[in-house]
Amino acid sequence: MEEEKKRQRGVRLCCLCNERRASLKRPKTLEHICRECFYRVFEDEIHDVIISNKLFSPGDRVAIGASGGKDSTVLAYVLSKLNKTYNYGLDLFLLSIDEGITGYRDDSLLTVHRNQIQYGLPLKVISYQDLYGWTMDNIVKMIGLKNNCTFCGVFRRQALDRGAALLKVDKVVTGHNADDIAETVLLNILRGDIARLSRCTSIITGEDAPIPRCKPFKYTYEKEIVIYPFFIIHLLPFFLLLVLAIPSPLYYVCIFQEARLLFHRMHLFSKCISWFCSRVHQGFRENQVWAILDIIKSGENFRISATTKMPEQGTCERCGYISSQKWCKACVLLDGLNRGLPKLGIGRSRGSIDGCKDRNEKNGGKSIESKQCGTLDF
Numbered sequence: 041m042e043e044e045k046k047r048q049r050g051v052r053l054c055c056l057c058n059e060r061r062a063s064l065k066r067p068k069t070l071e072h073i074c075r076e077c078f079y080r081v082f083e084d085e086i087h088d089v090i091i092s093n094k095l096f097s098p099g100d101r102v103a104i105g106a107s108g109g110k111d112s113t114v115l116a117y118v119l120s121k122l123n124k125t126y127n128y129g130l131d132l133f134l135l136s137i138d139e140g141i142t143g144y145r146d147d148s149l150l151t152v153h154r155n156q157i158q159y160g161l162p163l164k165v166i167s168y169q170d171l172y173g174w175t176m177d178n179i180v181k182m183i184g185l186k187n188n189c190t191f192c193g194v195f196r197r198q199a200l201d202r203g204a205a206l207l208k209v210d211k212v213v214t215g216h217n218a219d220d221i222a223e224t225v226l227l228n229i230l231r232g233d234i235a236r237l238s239r240c241t242s243i244i245t246g247e248d249a250p251i252p253r254c255k256p257f258k259y260t261y262e263k264e265i266v267i268y269p270f271f272i273i274h275l276l277p278f279f280l281l282l283v284l285a286i287p288s289p290l291y292y293v294c295i296f297q298e299a300r301l302l303f304h305r306m307h308l309f310s311k312c313i314s315w316f317c318s319r320v321h322q323g324f325r326e327n328q329v330w331a332i333l334d335i336i337k338s339g340e341n342f343r344i345s346a347t348t349k350m351p352e353q354g355t356c357e358r359c360g361y362i363s364s365q366k367w368c369k370a371c372v373l374l375d376g377l378n379r380g381l382p383k384l385g386i387g388r389s390r391g392s393i394d395g396c397k398d399r400n401e402k403n404g405g406k407s408i409e410s411k412q413c414g415t416l417d418f
């Protein structure tokens with residue numbers, strides 16, 4: 041009766057509970073729903089992903105890769121909430137890697153320190169300076185802005201594993217979301233990187249490595265991760281917050297990623313435009329919404345032919361980290377830096393460093409070489 045009255049008054053009701061006033065159009069399904077139902081479906085879907093993929097076992101020690109950005113901040117909050125609500129029995133930790141990027145990581149680490157207190161989770165911070173003797177600031181001073189992301193990505197991947205080993209955890213979780221995964225599928229297709237294409241949609245990776253990594257946000261849309269903490273604030277101030285680039289976990293973009301920063305600004309600008317034009321371009325937006333899940337599904341359905349030779353997994357002769365080469369990529373890059381020849385380890389031709397010969401080449405086979413690329417370098 042009450043609902044009927046509301047409907048007559050022209051109030052759009054939430055299509056899930058059919059009781060409360062709808063206050064947002066859900067980016068993933070385009071349903072008009074209320075705030076309470078948004079929180080419920082957002083958390084329920086992540087819980088379903090965790091359970092159906094058996095991401096954790098009771099008693100697991102789990103490190104949350106905490107960059108201080110929006111994805112890992114929301115992940116830390118949601119995972120600790122679900123852990124309590126559904127009694128997963130997990131011991132959660134925050135693990136942060138300090139790359140030594142002044143004006144970027146030092147700011148975002150403040151958020152992680154705040155999260156440590158807010159969520160009551162132990163925090164471990166590991167720096168490139170301690171692990172490698174180099175900060176990204178110093179690396180960029182030596183090599184400039186070109187290729188610096190290769191150093192950062194390779195070092196971070198290994199640093200997360202080393203931090204996880206120090207914390208003696210069973211698993212590492214990262215905040216990679218559906219948009220990141222769809223983007224990586226497309227990048228790997230464009231680059232013809234079959235090795236990465238075959239594993240980039242896996243929700244658990246590195247099962248052959250000492251510590252597996254999981255992505256509970258694999259099917260969670262970035263837009264919903266952004267809405268989740270800020271939903272209470274109405275959309276307009278939220279857009280202003282983004283566009284004016286007021287420092288916030290939503291907006292941490294690495295200062296060394298100039299191209300990405302430009303892309304990010306353009307992306308935000310186009311988001312604003314599309315928000316204003318959304319009623320006109322409804323059909324286009326609906327296609328865009330489904331494209332993310334479709335791309336992930338295509339990546340999942342990708343099958344590698346049995347005759348394709350994949351890189352052979354071994355350990356680095358220098359540091360003992362997993363590697364398909366004699367030396368792992370981090371050791372090759374570090375060696376180049378320490379010798380004052382930082383470009384040696386970059387690109388495909390790696391013959392110039394003795395320790396870097398491909399095991400498969402040595403074995404006479406032709407392997408698929410996997411480069412450091414894409415959003416998912418974990």
Ligand SMILES: Nc1ncnc2c1ncn2[C@@H]1O[C@H](COP(=O)(O)OP(=O)(O)OP(=O)(O)O)[C@@H](O)[C@H]1O
Pocket residue numbers: 104105106107108109110111112113135136137138139196213214215216220415
């Ligand atoms: N410095 C870091 N320390 C710990 N974990 C990290 C770090 N950088 C990235 N990660 C992990 O990898 C995930 C993806 O990182 P990426 O650099 O793509 O950032 P992002 O998509 O902006 O995510 P976020 O918003 O959490 O920073 C993060 O969500 C986080 O779990």
